[in-house]
Amino acid sequence: MAEKQFTVLDLIDIDLKEHNSLNLHCIGGRRGLSREIVSPDLNRPGLALSGFYDRFANYRIQLFGRGERAYLGKLADEGTDEPIRQMFTYLIPCCIFTHSITPTKAFFEAAEAAECPLLQTDLETSEFASRIMRILSNIFAPRQSVHGVLVEVYGLGILILGDSGVGKSETALELIERGHRLVADDVVEILCVNGNILIGTGANKIIGHHMEIRGLGIINITHLFGVRAIRDQKRIQLVVKLEEWDSKKMYDRLGMEEDFSEFLGVSIPKLEIPVKPGRNIPIIIETAAMNERLKKMGYNSAKEFNQNILKWIESDAARSVYFGQDDII
Known part of the structure; x- marks a missing residue:
């Protein structure tokens, strides 16, 4: 109900x-x-x-x-x-x-x-x-609200999560500046449609498409960037969690490990992106969006890289480099 x-x-x-x-x-x-x-x-x-x-x-x-x-x-x-x-x-x-x-x-x-x-x-x-x-x-769809930002990047709905102050809104603002679109900021309402599709929208229509930028205040994205920079709802296809860089934590460097977030019983691919000075988070998210689209088309860069490494190790040339000429009989 x-x-x-x-x-x-x-x-x-x-x-x-x-x-x-x-x-x-x-x-x-x-x-x-x-x-x-x-x-x-x-x-x-x-x-x-x-x-x-x-x-x-x-x-x-x-x-x-x-x-x-x-x-x-x-x-x-x-x-x-x-x-x-x-x-x-x-x-x-x-x-x-x-x-x-x-x-x-x-x-x-x-x-x-x-x-x-x-x-x-x-x-x-x-x-x-x-x-x-x-x-x-x-x-009548099941729904829940989460604290985050929902943006559309290269046609992909990306839900940006993270602790307060980590830079979610600032990251979304830079993505909007680069031509992408805002769906919701601060509170995202998620609906589960047809049992396996998650649709995200703003929880409050009155304050929709406004953003809070610390040090600047509340801004109206529609007035600043025009209607091209917004949309009312979008299917969520990727979750990006921003977190402060932890030097003691081992982050995935190859992309072989797949992680997921679950909302209303539906699993969505998730990426954890550490934030620290010098890292361009919006560009990383853009790249993640393009890489996710490639995965949906059947191409996985990390798996292809791993297969190429295995082929190289198994090749005669690789064995020659590894063992040296004196070891070959």
Whole structure:
């Protein structure tokens, strides 16, 4: 379930544009617009209208297309409304009619009596179902908030983590200056979509795309760098943890060891980058982004380097260098 209550009225008022728009409006049952939607799934109530109510998913949004509307017309022609009245004995979040079709008079009156909202859209049933399930999946997706910065570097979503004062925001600011984009600063809200995709966005839309730079204060990235420097959300594909350089710690120098961070049950590749004077962290992150993209394309520089070293050691030339000419019989 969603962390906060999501009602039918919220569904109508949700701000969606272009290919995500649901084109919904209420045509009846307005007294029930405060009903809560508790599931991202839909139900086509054909079986229920025919009188079969075993396992009736009444807690889902009920979707009516041309087939269901034709059956309602058949019931009206037969002069029976018992299946309709029986359906509304269950608590239903709302009923949505696609193709701009309208319910029969008996259905409308039963919905009004039950205070069940009736919604209408001009979209086709398959298209509407695809859109609303995508939207509800995001709304009901498991989520958590982390302290960090999310940036897009060469098309890759990179979550920058680290202790306070280590330089996360300053690193992100330099990446923005170099043409990359900011998604969120300070608090990143992570959503798990489809069970294995992590989407990051700003936790607070009002202060989104602002950054706090110590010694400078709060800056507005949109005003300073333009809309090219921001985006609202991005899939997280790499985690970079910044930490103060520890001379006693052994850092990975070959890249053979793979480390991961886990959020909401999903593992994401992680890099630990030590910070000290003289290290250009933004350039290192840019290189890490390009290297990660190569890995996703099937090319691993560290593994190729290791294989080349092994081939060199096994070669005749390498053995000659290692043993010396006097050792060769």
